[in-house]
Amino acid sequence: MIYAEMEYNNHYSECHHELVSYLEERFSTVEHGLQGDSWIWIFEGDDKVEIDTFYSMKHQIKSPATDSPLVRKVIEHIGAKYKLTIYEEPEFEPHE
Numbered sequence: 001m002i003y004a005e006m007e008y009n010n011h012y013s014e015c016h017h018e019l020v021s022y023l024e025e026r027f028s029t030v031e032h033g034l035q036g037d038s039w040i041w042i043f044e045g046d047d048k049v050e051i052d053t054f055y056s057m058k059h060q061i062k063s064p065a066t067d068s069p070l071v072r073k074v075i076e077h078i079g080a081k082y083k084l085t086i087y088e089e090p091e092f093e094p095h096e
Contacts, residue, residue, distance in 0.1 A: 001062060001063060001064070001066065001090035001091065001092060001093065002055075002060050002061070002062050002087065002090060002091045002092075002093060003061050003062065003063065003071050003075060003086065003087060003090050004060070004061040004075050004078075004079075004084045004085060004086040004087060005056060005058050005059070005060045005061070005084065005085045005087075006019075006058050006059040006060075006061075006078065006082050006083070006084055006085075007058065007082070007083040007084065007085060008058065008082065008083070011057075012037075012038050012053045012057060012058060012059060013034060013038060015038075015059065016032070016034045016038040016040075017034075019040065019051070019059065019078075019082075020032045020040060022077075022078075022081060023040065023042060023051075023074075023077070023078075026073075026077045027042045027043075027044065027073075027074075027077075029042065029043040029044065030042050030043075031043075037052060037053045037054050038051075038052060038053045038059060039051070039052040039053075039054070040052065040059075042070065042074055044070045044073075047063075047065065047068055047069065047070040047071075048063065048064070048065075048070070049061065049062065049063050049068065049070050049071050049074045050062045050063065051074070051078075055093060055094055061074060061075055061078065061084075062093065066090070
């Protein structure tokens with residue numbers, strides 16, 4: 001489910017490494033890649049948040065869990081530096 005989307009003017013590939021570095025300041029387990037699309041996975045215990053550009057030209061913050069404490073932490077951290085559109089109700093991804 002999509003919880004928020006980042007807002008920026010550059011191409012997402014130009015934001016990828018800066019965003020990863022910023023997330024690594026706060027979260028200890030971050031995996032990422034940039035191959036056509038940008039993807040970032042953040043883990044905390046059994047909780048996982050995905051930030052990717054698979055269905056948008058902007059990074060979307062996603063979690064399969066409906067009540068993820070990690071997704072709230074990630075949104076709060078990213079929102080402190082970047083502009084976000086936070087969805088009042090999470091949106092389903094096309095494959096859900």
